[in-house]
Amino acid sequence: MAETTRVRAPGTATGGRAPSDGxxxxxxxxxxxxxxxxxxxxxxxxxxxxxxxxxxxxxxxxxxxxxxxxxxxxxxxxxxxxxxxxxxxxxxxxxxxxxxxxxxxxxxxxxxxxxxxxxxxxxxxxxxxxxxxxxxxxxxxxxxxxxxxxxxxxxxxxxxxxxxxxxxxxxxxxxxxxxxxxxxxxxxxxxxxxxxxxxxxxxxxxxxxxxxxxxxxxxxxxxxxxxxxxxxxxxxxPRMRDIGRFLAGDSVGALFSLAMINLLPVMVAVRFDAAHNGFFYIAYTVGGTMEFMAINMASSLTAHASHSPGSLADGVRGALRRMALLLVPVVAVLVVFAPLILAPFGPDYAEHGTTVLRLLAAAALPRVVVELYIGVLRVQGRTGVLAALQGTMCAMVLGSAAVLMGPSGISGAGLAMLLSMALMALVSAPGIRAALAGREPRPASGTEPLRPRRHSGADGFGTTWARLAAARRASAGAGQDGARTREAVCPQAVCGAGGPAGGASAYGAGTQAAAPAHETGTQAAAPAHGAGTQAAAPAHEKGSRAPRTPPHQVGNPPSGTPAPGPPEWSPAAGPGGESGTAAWLWLLLALAAGLFWFPLARARDVPPGPLTGRELLPALPPPTVTAVLLLVVVYSGAVALDRLRPVLLAATLLTTTAALHTAPALLGVRPPPAAGPGHEALTELLTGPMGTAGPVEVRAILPPLLQLLCLGLAATALRALAVPGRTTAATVWILAVAGWAAQGAFAAAALPVTSGFLAVAVAAHVHRRTGLGAARRKDLSGSGPAV
The missing domain is CATH 1.10.357 (Tetracycline Repressor; domain 2)
Structure with a gap:
């Protein structure tokens, strides 16, 4: 007996009987x-x-x-x-x-x-x-x-x-x-x-x-x-085999999370004396409360959506709103009044723990996105992605803390948490967007698939990019391959007008509502947007067959007349369109560049010698620090756009990389010169074409140039391997920041590392061309379907 879904017509009041599945x-x-x-x-x-x-x-x-x-x-x-x-x-x-x-x-x-x-x-x-x-x-x-x-x-x-x-x-x-x-x-x-x-x-x-x-x-x-x-x-x-399979992946991720939470204070205790360990632990205890707020919301989301899989999008949307209302004011209070909060523990705690508390409190905001995505992955049963996400988060927090605690003291641990959570939120954002828009990944083997999302007239998704994504999926059926696209997007009979059931009521322009259900339990699906097809034959519980509705009765054009296209959601339409958002991001990028370099060019030089984090941060003018935060915001916004802008992403990445490498030089600190095998021959080769630049200058600028080349090779390799664009963008960003943090080690092995990236890029392209060639030969050999 086929499953039927009742589609609510536009204007129908919300409510009615709860679904039969509980x-x-x-x-x-x-x-x-x-x-x-x-x-x-x-x-x-x-x-x-x-x-x-x-x-x-x-x-x-x-x-x-x-x-x-x-x-x-x-x-x-x-x-x-x-x-x-x-x-x-x-x-x-x-x-x-x-x-x-x-x-x-x-x-x-x-x-x-x-x-x-x-x-x-x-x-x-x-x-x-x-x-x-x-x-x-x-x-x-x-x-x-x-x-x-x-x-x-x-x-x-x-x-x-x-x-x-x-x-x-x-x-x-x-x-x-x-x-x-x-x-x-x-x-x-x-x-x-x-x-x-x-x-x-x-x-x-x-x-x-x-x-x-x-x-x-x-x-x-x-x-x-x-x-x-x-x-x-x-x-x-659920079957015990399914629970065991889920537990095998989820437990690995949970161990990573447990290690991240418990090993960070241990690393501080090993690195510093007992007094500084006490300063950090008090701040870590107070700031950690914010993280548990996000974890608790994610746990509640997992329980709610596991019971009612169709409510996942609504749950994520509501959780984001509630956490914004709850967490942002609390974080603001902790950041502004951190010295007063730590003062009862003693003046030394307020002096040494204020920066740590502020950084940990700020890290709670991106942690919300990460924890909610973890909840989404648990609901979807994607334990492999879950373990990889938590493992990466653990490695980034502990690894960056080990690097940053040297130059920045105990504040380096808080900075490592903030930077790592921001990058992980950037990686998690596409998954959150997909959950908000109702897109469901292919269920893992042995897991219970989520039910199709039921759209309703009140289903506005809450954000412009989510509505745009839904509109594109709804209108994907128009054109030459409309029927095949609709089948791929919505494979079940529940997809009526424009996509999932009830999609017509969500947009309501130029579409017809589904026919009322017959007494025998039948439901007639509405025609797809502009497809010019008849209503799909519904499934009947009693074996009866409902008569097809003639095309002219449901507003379809006569035979031979081109079907009108679906209502277009233009990205440029309205003040919240994506073109407007991209324009604002370009303006913010220009503002960040001006705020970064103009004040920095007039800043005083720092004392000669290795530049530590304690010396760098006070030497940076406040507008320059603001510009760094703007660069992070611009890149995050560019990645979050529904349609990626490669030029905007590349410009922001180049600006960020240039800012990271030029800031110490403008403060009077020379970058580490190129060393290692092959650098002397390359230096001699480039000294002539670069005019007045001598070997010393060439060796100084060679590592940043090779790092840019490595970033380009990494992006090329990832795209050749069909890695999604947002994942590629996030990975390249992480590589850029990591390359700057480890610029001394990179300078000592710049050529071998670049050669390795080049080999990987070539291998990725060869693999892609080999796969395409095999597919083309298969088509030419006549192995396709007979016509």
Whole structure:
């Protein structure tokens, strides 16, 4: 029996019966999603506030040694529990909403697997306890080891329990459970101060876990899961093979995310003394709260869209708006009042931690885009892309921090977070745009495909570029290959007028609404925009066949008359058109160039010697720093355009590269000269054609020129391999910034690196031509379809 979709005519009021698959109405589902997100954010705030009070009380009632040993045991417990809890929570949030009658067994299996793995990890840790230092000495012995293992298992269950409540769309219980846990550990800390002067800090924390896990566990298994199973009993439970495949990719990405969050403070602790580590950790703790707001919103989006896949676009759109309203004011307060926020910790914290806090707070804004894209990937089951994205993010944050902490101190870690999140947001933006526009990737093998998006009259997408993309897809059927294009864009029978079901009502110009459904359950699809075809034959539940509507009755032109084209959405039409946006980006690029070089040309020279980040930033005039931010904005805007402008992208990239390499020279610092094999012969070859330039000048400008050549070769190779344009643009941008940051190392091996890029570009073109030649020979051999 074919699936039918009811298409709403223009002007029909929104509302009516919810879809039969259990998908909630848009307003109700959106309210549930944001209610869960706000509950998770509230939980984060409650835990942070009461956690600060816990450590203040511990410092008052326990010795410094006891506090240090207790905090070390708690840190080890959280790390070991996170091995499974953090890696499995993504699968729990994704599959619990769609598990139906198998929700209870699925949650039990997750708890059992997590507990078993944590027990094995704890055994390995306790066996090698002597290798971890004297801070863990109180954990020696069978009783202390058993208590520690039980605490680790309990913490893993507490973390997974939050994911289960989020997946059940009952996240309102998460702040309740965390509040009970936080208040309980605070009271137990005071009670156990005299009875356990050494392990009181850890035992109070471990015992309080039971105060939250046990009652909420009873609520989950006795009330919430049965209610969810009864409401969603008609869904087919996911197969364990599918869950395992998803978990294999998602857990890898979660481990990368876990490493990024936990290893950055460790790198600071290893690199700097204890005082500077304290300055950074306080700022990192305060700024990290902003990141958890984005993570919580992404978790709520995953649970909401996994339950109702057709609402993914609405969920992403609403999440972006809500996060902009919530996060931008909070970030602004942290950036402006950072010294006052850190002042209660002491004047040294305000002096050394202000810049770090500002950078980390600013990094939370692009982190929203990245985390929401992670949520989209989880809903779509694209775990390979998810692992690659989180792995790249981890490598960029930790790698750039290792480079920037040398010249910039502890502020380098915050700068690394900001730059890495900005670049990752640039990479994630196309995926967010595709989700907003309702474009769905090909589902991964073994995953449940998303349902076709249901367009409605209120479906305005919210942004100009999204409406343009939808209009282009809707009008793709006009012309010679219209029918084939429509079939490729919308392969199911639900695609009526102009694309997905209900597309006519979204635009409403020159299109006809679908015919009303017959009593027998039939629905007649409206004709495609301007295709001049008859209405598609609908599917009938009772086997009856609806009569075709004659073309002249649905507004089609007579036979032989060219069909009128669809309503055009011109990029230049209206003030929000893309041509206007591109013009503004060109103006911003010109403004950035002027703000960068004119003030910099009059800046004072810095002292001779290697230029560190601490010396460079104060030497740059404020307009120059503003220009750098404008360049990032212009390039990001150029990549985000619906239709890429290669000239704009190339101009912005060249301007950025020139700015990076000329700033130190204008401040009186000579760039590293070319060295390594082959540079002397190349220098002699170029000295003559360049006129008055001597060998010293040629060696100085040779590395930047070769870097530009490498960027061009990289772009050529990526395009030859059919890499999407936005991915190519983002990759070349990353290479440009990385080449400037490692210009000393590049100068020492400029020619070999350039030769490698050249070889890759040639190989990519050979591969492309070989593939095209094989396809052409196949066509000529007559292997195509018979005519």
């Amino acid at each position: 998908t909630p109405k848009g307003a109700e589902g959106g309210a549930s999603m944001f209610r869960n997100a706000y509950a998770l954010m509230l939980s984060t705030g409650v835990s942070a506030a009461l956690g600060l009070g816990f450590w203040l009380v511990a410092a008052r009632y326990f010795t410094e040694e006891a506090v240090g040993q207790g905090s070390a045991a708690i840190a080890a417990m959280r790390l070991l529990a996170s091995i499974t809890a953090t890696t499995m929570i993504g699968a729990v949030v994704r599959y619990v909403p769609r598990a139906g009658r198998a929700t209870g067994p699925l949650v039990w299996r997750a708890y059992a697997v997590s507990s078993a793995v944590v027990c094995v990890a704890c055994a390995a840790f306790l066996v090698t306890l002597d290798l971890w230092g004297p801070s863990y000495a109180p954990l020696r012995g069978p009783v202390a080891g058993a208590v520690f293992t039980a605490a680790c298992v309990g913490w893993a269950l507490l973390t997974l329990q939050d994911g289960v409540l989020t997946g059940l769309r009952e996240a309102v219980w998460v702040p309740v459970g965390n509040a009970v846990f936080s208040v309980g550990k605070l009271l137990l800390l005071v009670v156990l101060a005299g009875a356990l002067p050494v392990l009181g800090v850890f035992v109070s924390w471990a015992a309080a876990i039971a105060l939250s896990v046990l009652p909420l566990g009873w609520l989950v298994f006795r009330r919430l899961i049965p209610r969810h199973a009864a409401a969603e009993g008609g869904r087919e439970p």
